[in-house]
Amino acid sequence: MIDGVPPRLPLTEADIQPWLDARKPGQNRFTTQRQEADVVKILSGVFEGVTTGTSIGLLIENTDQRSKDYGNIKDTYRPGHADWVYEQKYGIRDYRGGGRSSARETAMRVAAGAVARAVLNALAPGVVIRGAMVQMGPHAIDPGRWDWDQRTENPFWCPDGESVKSWAEFLDGVRMAGSSTGGVVEVVASGVPVGLGAPVYDKLDADLAKAMMSINAVKGVEIGAGFLAAQLSGEDNADEMRMGNDGRVHFLSNNAGGILGGISTGQDIVLRMAVKPTSSILTPKKSIDRAGNEIEVSTKGRHDPCVAIRAVPVAEAMMAVTLADHLLRHRAQCGYEQTP
Amino acid sequence: MIDGVPPRLPLTEADIQPWLDARKPGQNRFTTQRQEADVVKILSGVFEGVTTGTSIGLLIENTDQRSKDYGNIKDTYRPGHADWVYEQKYGIRDYRGGGRSSARETAMRVAAGAVARAVLNALAPGVVIRGAMVQMGPHAIDPGRWDWDQRTENPFWCPDGESVKSWAEFLDGVRMAGSSTGGVVEVVASGVPVGLGAPVYDKLDADLAKAMMSINAVKGVEIGAGFLAAQLSGEDNADEMRMGNDGRVHFLSNNAGGILGGISTGQDIVLRMAVKPTSSILTPKKSIDRAGNEIEVSTKGRHDPCVAIRAVPVAEAMMAVTLADHLLRHRAQCGYEQTP
């Protein structure tokens, strides 16, 4: 359910589906072979192809949920998975794939992101949000070879064409070993208006950190220079300012990652997040079962060798949702008007 | 203002003041020489030394705010500071030290943290929250020498006694050059009950990420293995589980940093955050003024050479606030009772 969407924005299932398709598993050998149609249905809030201003309801049904794939985890806890804490917190756990801790939950985030993009398209049409995978396991790209056009030419959202082949070999090895690997995803939002955010409680960077950390398997978030900023001096970190020929302020660097004091500067918002390797692996690991017996657990289901790949469209969606939300809040308080 | 605090908890100004004193500037040569008394006054919600269950109002007044220190920044924008975006967003800016983007704002976070500790003391008395500085500029501690007792023996909250001398020399150099440096702060919460958090929207790690990223100058947050997890295999990252002699589940490692699926596991919650160097430095940097002229800006006011030091008690406070909030929410939904 999405509340507060402005009225009269063009929106149909066809505007949402492509983003879901980008996240969809089973499209190549590098993602889980589970086949989910991930077809979205708009239940409410849209009339004759445009939003009505009332709550938008979206529904994505599970279609390929094989119970037998999960029978073996019914009474056991996978190390590194939420199984055990769910049972500790709630005293019950829906162990099937549709449970709330499944990465499948991110489908709805992507759908919501598509609606958020419709909001941004209408109110801030210059905004472009693009994610890329910049590190797979220990293998980082060379930022000097960054080429946005590359990222849709390979199955990894990799912007460095030269890294693709070695990543493929690395991931084939991981996959065939029944193992998994982590990765780092970078999301860049360009064309964001100056002024989104708030000074204390709902800083734009704070809300982005929450949005990204809420994605399954994410363990770290950094903005701009991020952890590197800890090593810098004030002289090196500060982004100097100059007047551009267009009469607007330009920054000479972007260590801030487009956000100062919790508020967008108009520069690119640059954010990276660390994705851990999935805990569903073939190698037996020490664990316990519901009866408290010490056991060994390995997972034979169809899982992603590198969930960071499919986290790219999810991260883009969470960026879109957070920006759209802050854009509307900014309009509430400060009366934002779209710059022509 | 703090709402929802349980009634009948012991709370006086004397319970809050020591935490404020720990954050207070001017206590040694390594922090700003501004002298703020930082005296907290309880305005409401406490009666005869215990909380009443109604809203708790706290007040800390500014006492050492010298206008002349800020006169020179009235019409100029400091690079790396929120000056310019505030003016862009709001069309106005309170340039004095009490403005919302001042690190002074964190005093109230520390006061709120003390109230949160009172909540934790009552409902989960085993919780211990401790922060430490683990990196100053490029100089990281040796984790193998970690000793909690050390951190209160030096002006840096440094848990590695052997790093203190070199840090002091490094920071003296930074300070005398009118420069600044960043740092990394680690916060550890021990004794946290299992089950705090929620599966999707308000995951404990997501709320912690927001809490920490909302602190001034923080540019990155990671939990457990954090960005390192991106490099790990599933085998290396998963924390194996065994039954302890006490009949309770034990984990053999803590790459998760105490949180799985957005819910606390009962292990230590381990979080690190990157703090950028303050933008108030002596070296002239390129900027613009309100009239749009290109200028050079240097800051002669009394500022912190390494704001990461004073961020340690702030990070502890935000951890306490987030945990207390989730503990109450957990009690609402699941009926938490304190383990004897």
Place this chain on the structure above:
Amino acid sequence: MIDGVPPRLPLTEADIQPWLDARKPGQNRFTTQRQEADVVKILSGVFEGVTTGTSIGLLIENTDQRSKDYGNIKDTYRPGHADWVYEQKYGIRDYRGGGRSSARETAMRVAAGAVARAVLNALAPGVVIRGAMVQMGPHAIDPGRWDWDQRTENPFWCPDGESVKSWAEFLDGVRMAGSSTGGVVEVVASGVPVGLGAPVYDKLDADLAKAMMSINAVKGVEIGAGFLAAQLSGEDNADEMRMGNDGRVHFLSNNAGGILGGISTGQDIVLRMAVKPTSSILTPKKSIDRAGNEIEVSTKGRHDPCVAIRAVPVAEAMMAVTLADHLLRHRAQCGYEQTP
């Protein structure tokens, strides 16, 4: 979507459906003849017949929405209806019966109420929530003849058996004239624990007032003595207190309607709400159309002659939702335990 429901509560569609059936139209000649199956489907949050603690999704599909019934209002505004303000606010209006201003929207409130009752059953099993219609048009019941057993014996939820026949005659006249009438609904919640509510912002009575006023067609809400209290002296209004033989405090009257200072007293919560007559009537009324022409509008669709009848289960549901919410909040702050 319902968040925060405690885990392990028994809940199936069969627990929800009877409440929906009680609200369902077309069951006798006194309600709209539209035939809605109002079948509820649980989409998430329930596993093997009990709640899992994660978000509960419910879906009720529209099945009997005849577009032709609404064609005639597509370009006209019905006086007293939300048509015109929707178009003014949003610049667009979904004129079909499923639009957000349709009384059909209350079905989901009733479904949510059934979930709230499951929460109350588990945590405060003594709570009984019952609504009744106490006035139809100008015809009020005689409170002296109040008999709860009567209210399910007639199509009006009328607790005064002697009023039923005259109400039926009155409403037949209204219905055959293509007219409509208002009514007053009273909801009583018995067995509510002492202490639900909050002192200032989220007083229990304030939240109940919002809950009830948010129901379509409601124009007034009063609690306890309500508007009559304005006429009373302090002596007559104050509910005196005495110790009961059971060692508990008893009140000698209930002008407060079970709420003092925003907090439940343990007495019956007594609330009344005024329901206006539906604006869909046969008599032509002056209005305008989308082009700004002055027209006359009459409604030939299948509508309720007295929507107050079907508002009874809706009011019960909103009472249940509000009480369950406050019970969980009370448990968060004060550690409520069910009295055996």
Place this chain on the structure above:
Amino acid sequence: MIDGVPPRLPLTEADIQPWLDARKPGQNRFTTQRQEADVVKILSGVFEGVTTGTSIGLLIENTDQRSKDYGNIKDTYRPGHADWVYEQKYGIRDYRGGGRSSARETAMRVAAGAVARAVLNALAPGVVIRGAMVQMGPHAIDPGRWDWDQRTENPFWCPDGESVKSWAEFLDGVRMAGSSTGGVVEVVASGVPVGLGAPVYDKLDADLAKAMMSINAVKGVEIGAGFLAAQLSGEDNADEMRMGNDGRVHFLSNNAGGILGGISTGQDIVLRMAVKPTSSILTPKKSIDRAGNEIEVSTKGRHDPCVAIRAVPVAEAMMAVTLADHLLRHRAQCGYEQTP
């Protein structure tokens, strides 16, 4: 604390104080003789006479709180007062006048209302909010004699000059008997833009009902025809529409009280609320004490014989706050621009 106020609005203590003075007790013999200065101090969010867009903090200190006036209620529960439920809920009670259930709490509502008026003045300058007392005890005004100019000419906010003398006599009797009486307050907001509100959860009328019911001693709220609407037929209740000579839609009546489907129509918003008599009276009433003894309680402190009088500026303030909030929300979603 008030968040989200637009920047650059003129606001000083002088803009707030007059509204507080209107609520202030002790101005004539008809209100409590307690002398509260009710001086407001702006702590933050205002700079050089205009709002900065950051949180506005307001402080009103208690100055005339005589502990001895409350000593006699320390261990006893006044019938009709929140004493007993506070103690039941929280296990503790601040029995002094500054406690949260004191009508003194409404001072801050009035201060917030002044800030809300600054918002409305800037964004919807045509809005005029005026409250009046329309019934004192059993004595209602004659609506036919309504004259807004009268209400500031008497100590009762009474718009019917001919009722003033009889009200004064009646209230003198009440006061000298140490008794109290209830009343009805009407608030009218004129010039409200069309389109404020939302269709389901945050209907404007629902939020107004919550706002008013949250005021101390209020037991009922009605909008437009209110409870009378229950008696009307659809023909009589529907407000017909016609095109005005100014090319805008006009309604021929206002039974809706300016709100349809939860959204403002642009007509006057008309709201009435019932205020109960204060429970602090001289006549001994049956009660209990903290030890469970049955006692009789009478209140000798300085209290209002008719709290409804001082509820008038409070009701105006809550109307202003609710309208300002919805205006900003409307601007967020629909891009409201002030009509020239």
